[in-house]
Amino acid sequence: MKNKLRLSYLILLSGLGLLSCKKDKVKPAEAKQGSMEVHFDSRRSLTEDFVVNKNYLNANNDSVSFSTFKYFISNVELVRPDGTTFAEPNSYHLIAAANTPASETFTIANIPDGNYSKIRFRVGVDQARNSSTATPVGDLDKDHDMTWDWNTGYTFVFAIGKFKSAPASATFLDFTYQIGKDAQYRTVELAFPSETPTAQIDEMHKPKMHLHANIFDIFGGPNVIDVKANSNSNLPQFSTVAPKIADNYAQMFRIDHIHAH
Amino acid sequence: MIRFGKYVWVGLVSLAGFAACTNSKMPAPEPEPFTVTAPANLGTSVPAPERNPFTREGVLLGRKLFYDPILSGNNKISCATCHLPEKAFSDGLALSTNGASGQALHRSAPPLQNLAWHKGWFWDGGAKDIESLNFGPIKHADEMAQNLTELVKELQNHSEYPRLFKAAFRTDTISTALLTRALAQFERTLISANSRYDKYVRNEGGKLSSQELEGLSLFRQKCASCHATDFFTDHDYHNNGLDNTYSEAHEALAWGRGRISEKPEDIGKYKTPTLRNIALTAPYMHDGRFKTLEEVLDHYRSGVKVSATLDARLQQNGKTGIEMTEEEKTRIIQFLQTLTDPEFTSNPDFSAPR
CATH class of the missing domain: 1.10.760.10 (Cytochrome c-like domain)
Incomplete structure (x- = not known):
């Protein structure tokens, strides 16, 4: 939070002539820092990788495929065993599973030396940043398909694909899920796996975390979604479906493993 | 410059x-x-x-x-x-x-x-x-x-x-x-903010005729609860009875504010437009359905359609709409003309740079 404030001060002060002092700022000398690479691997399931435009059966036994799947991961925190946290500043990462130039990997830099045991992150964009689409922080201005212009805000999860209209049918129809709005912002907290319950991060130890995103879980998990009845998220009746999908994507992530390095 | x-x-x-x-x-x-x-x-x-x-x-x-x-x-x-x-x-x-x-x-x-x-x-x-x-x-x-x-x-x-x-x-x-x-x-x-009305209300030498003043008085009684303050809008959303069905076509565009808030009580509401420069901004309403101010006031007199979200101010004492005589309508329109601000429309600071 502190760092977010710092940025808004910089923007504010740029009109007042103080920005010219940026060079005078001294970095605290005592802080030792490491980094961690975080990789979001889009999966069909725990055991099966995801392939773009390939049909799979979802939790409702509908045959579906994705041509696009992208989402915002934001406000990443690393949690120490004593419960204290390091929060990544300006933490907005566009993760793309398919068909976009964005990446599935980002690196958290300047992590204070220490031992960490959990990762916490959000799916979506916090209310403060979600109330304007004109603030270039992190990946927020990277992909203009991820904003709504008629109803200001970011798309948290954007999925486009096809579904079979009926089990016996050969007809595939399009679905578009643009899930966003403050009510669909979700927090995910994952303890490090039992093989590596804690990870040391410092100048010598730069671990790599490999996460699975089981993206078909947007149709399953706590709430089974019938895509045949809910194929366009811009229809008004979708407002009751969106929170169910949000509860699903809140549970679609697992840590597969951590390379200690 | x-x-x-x-x-x-x-x-x-x-x-x-x-x-x-x-x-x-x-x-x-x-x-x-x-x-x-x-x-x-x-x-x-x-x-x-x-x-x-x-x-x-x-x-x-x-x-x-x-x-x-x-x-x-x-x-x-x-x-x-x-x-x-x-x-x-x-x-x-x-x-x-x-x-x-x-x-x-x-x-x-x-x-x-x-x-x-x-x-x-x-x-x-x-x-x-x-x-x-x-x-x-x-x-x-x-x-x-x-x-x-x-x-x-x-x-x-x-x-x-x-x-x-x-x-x-x-x-x-x-x-x-x-x-x-x-x-x-x-x-x-x-x-x-430099119409003749503004110069009148700020005592900067603007003069309103007796008919325009009569119009102002009627306006304050009949219109100013939504077209409030010298912004001539309350910056809020209301259903003013233009329609009584709200199609779901075009992703429920006709729901107006309800499409944004996702609340049924906001269906058919739109932002109160300011009346500043209203003589210059025809046609009127969110879809431009009324060509003249006469048509607009006729709507409020006799055209208001009742639906669940119609603003309460348009259905008082068992009557729908706003009561006004033909003469009162004329006076209100005469007053609205005083909200035209030629200094605004011809301000060189606002026109295309050369």
Whole structure:
């Protein structure tokens, strides 16, 4: 939070002539820092990788495929065993599973030396940043398909694909899920796996975390979604479906493993 | 040259900031901050978000962008194509077909005036700030149909814009956020508060005829609960009885505010439009369905349709609509004419840069 404030001060002060002092700022000398690479691997399931435009059966036994799947991961925190946290500043990462130039990997830099045991992150964009689409922080201005212009805000999860209209049918129809709005912002907290319950991060130890995103879980998990009845998220009746999908994507992530390095 | 003659603008060049930096290399010149002020009956100060304060260079850049068709995909359409200064930045059309596709829009281009005070933008308040709003018309296939990545490239390769962005924002690396911030700064300066009514109400020598004064008095009784204050809007959303069915077509566009809030009680509501310069901004309503002010007042007299979300003020004492005689209607319209502000529509600070 502190760092977010710092940025808004910089923007504010740029009109007042103080920005010219940026060079005078001294970095605290005592802080030792490491980094961690975080990789979001889009999966069909725990055991099966995801392939773009390939049909799979979802939790409702509908045959579906994705041509696009992208989402915002934001406000990443690393949690120490004593419960204290390091929060990544300006933490907005566009993760793309398919068909976009964005990446599935980002690196958290300047992590204070220490031992960490959990990762916490959000799916979506916090209310403060979600109330304007004109603030270039992190990946927020990277992909203009991820904003709504008629109803200001970011798309948290954007999925486009096809579904079979009926089990016996050969007809595939399009679905578009643009899930966003403050009510669909979700927090995910994952303890490090039992093989590596804690990870040391410092100048010598730069671990790599490999996460699975089981993206078909947007149709399953706590709430089974019938895509045949809910194929366009811009229809008004979708407002009751969106929170169910949000509860699903809140549970679609697992840590597969951590390379200690 | 832009003058901003009407406004007091205060050079707030931060002496403290420079004093602390005597040892560092001098950076690019500071953009010149200034304070845009409004006349007393609009409350003097003009709201602007902390993250996008007014600067002289920012406003000038915003004005240039507003009038530049480079903003559109086909380089033929500017903001001013549908927001003409002589019509208080509206376009005189119900549903414009002047966009890139030639397809009729679904809503009427609103006038642009006193926008800084709004609480939500667009007819339904869907845009949460002016900066975010600007992306709507620029990107929409039936409006300016521009790809923002392409636009940034075009501006970056332009002979003038990198220098102008540097003057306004201290960087010549153009981004969509800076583009829309400049536009928003200009749009917030579009303040209309010098009509004959204003000069009357501020005791600046404006005179209203006895008929116009009668109209003002009737207006205050019959209209001012929504068209409130000297903004002539309460900046809120109401169903004024234009329709009693609300189609789900076009992703429930006809739900108005209800489409944004996702609340049934907001279905069919739209933002109360200001009545400033109302004589210049026909046709009226969110879809331009009424051609004249007579038609508008006839709607309130006898055309209001009842539905669940109809505003309570339009169904009092078991009667629907607003009672007024033909003569009262005439007087109200005579008063509304006094809200025309020629200083606004002909202000050189607001017109296309030469």
